[in-house]
Amino acid sequence: MKTFHCNRCNQLVFFENTHCEKCGARLGFVPELSQISAFEENEDGRWKSLHPLAQDSFYKPCHNYSVENVCNWVIPADSDDTLCCSCQLTSTIPNLTQPNNRLYWYRLENAKRRLLYTLDELGLDVKSRQEDPEHGLEFQFLEADAEGKGVMTGHDNGLITLNIAEADDAHREKVRSSLHEPYRTLLGHFRHETGHYFFDRLIADTPRVKAFRTAFGDEQQDYSAALDRHYKEGPPPNWADNYISAYATMHPWEDWAETWAHYLHIVDTLDTAVSCGLVLVPDSPNEPTLTDQTPIEETTFDNLMTRWFPLTYVLNSLNRSLGMPDGYPFALAPPVIDKLRFVHRVVAAAARR
Known part of the structure; x- marks a missing residue:
């Protein structure tokens, strides 16, 4: 940013x-x-x-x-x-008579606006359901009902549902810990779910699907069966050798969405670093060095990756100095980098179009 x-x-x-x-x-x-x-x-x-x-x-x-x-x-x-282009995308808001729901709504909208800013910077057009009833994007922010029936965060043909409980920091941290996830944020949810949306827009029923299957696997496999298997058996033992997260192992759709979200993490964070003029010029060449200030929209994927490691090393070191968890708790194996490269190419092609 x-x-x-x-x-x-x-x-x-x-x-x-x-x-x-x-x-x-x-x-x-x-x-x-x-x-x-x-x-x-x-x-x-x-x-x-x-x-x-x-x-x-x-x-x-x-x-x-x-x-x-x-x-x-x-x-x-x-x-x-009367509503801005961001708020027009939200079709259902939380019940504001309930305590804390206005705060949760505010947090959800904040995360959504950051997402939309990044998509716009990448040249990815987003239209509402009013503008494009067939392919438009829509968000609904829901909560469990009085009987305790839960809400599943997810995507369905352009409709993205967010459980407003994810805007409760304590709840989200409890879920993150119970699922053994290193990272779980509102912004991450928005980025992940739009990954599913853009799969439908940019990959499905296009010539790119063949290259997608080479990188991520065959998305035609039964999703429900894959979901059941994932929650019964968990991820493969050596999943980090090929996937960005344990959840990405469940199905090629989820692998794509997790990788898409991660790509947005990378470009937005690097863009912020460039905009702030952040450089790393240590006394010793053996320390993390970052001097390249090429704007994100003008750089190559290899350049992004070259700059990403020193930036995340310093980010995590600063967090540890403050007694906080790593801000970037990930390691990128070569197959994951190849998948990120694929996302980069898809985004670049969509922006040119």
């Missing part, structure tokens, strides 16, 4: 900010520019952008910004829409 500044005072601000902590300016994300802008609020309710790329354009806040306080995106002032 790129860095952002307040256009009034040039203070560094975050992607999620609604106001500048230094000068108090109102802030909002302008999807058309992929930028955070500072605004002057007019008496007529319109917001005048102070961003140089907006050329004094006028906007209005998303309804979920001005009323619900779970969004910070804006809409052109002359638009008939």
Whole structure:
């Protein structure tokens, strides 16, 4: 993710900010520019952008910004829409009469917006079900009912369901620990489930499916049987030699989705490092070194991998110095890197198209 500044005072601000902590300016994300802008609020309710790329354009806040306080995106002032392009993708929100559900909704929307930012930066177009009823994307955020019937996070033909319990840090950590997972986050869920969505869009019923099966296996094998086998027997003993996660061993669809999510982790983290001007210049050449500042959108896959190891080594070292778990608890075996390369090629081809 790129860095952002307040256009009034040039203070560094975050992607999620609604106001500048230094000068108090109102802030909002302008999807058309992929930028955070500072605004002057007019008496007529319109917001005048102070961003140089907006050329004094006028906007209005998303309804979920001005009323619900779970969004910070804006809409052109002359638009008939009341929801921003991100909030339009959500068809079902949590029951806000329940304690903590507004907080969970806020966390879910935050993670979704980060996902959409990365997809846009990669040139991957996302349309809502309203725009494209056949191939559009839709999210629903559900919770267990009064009888305790659970909610399965998953994807079904463009509809992504997220269990809002995943927005509860304590619950998510309990599940992560019980499943012996090294990593489990809201953003990871969103990235994984959109992997299934983009499999349908970019792989299924295309000439790429042959190369997919060479890398990941035959996705035509029975998914339900694979699911049962995975939860009864667990992953193969040496799964890390060929897969990014134990869950990826279950079925080629899950291997693809886990690898897709991991690719998004890599490009977003490296993009953030480049945008912050992060370099590693140790006294000894034997220490992790990172001096390449090539923008992610202009680099090769091999270049990404070359930069990834020193960055994650330092990231994990910093976390350990703070007494925290590794921020990047993964090891990339050569077959996994080959799968990531395949994802990179698919994304690049889709962006060019």
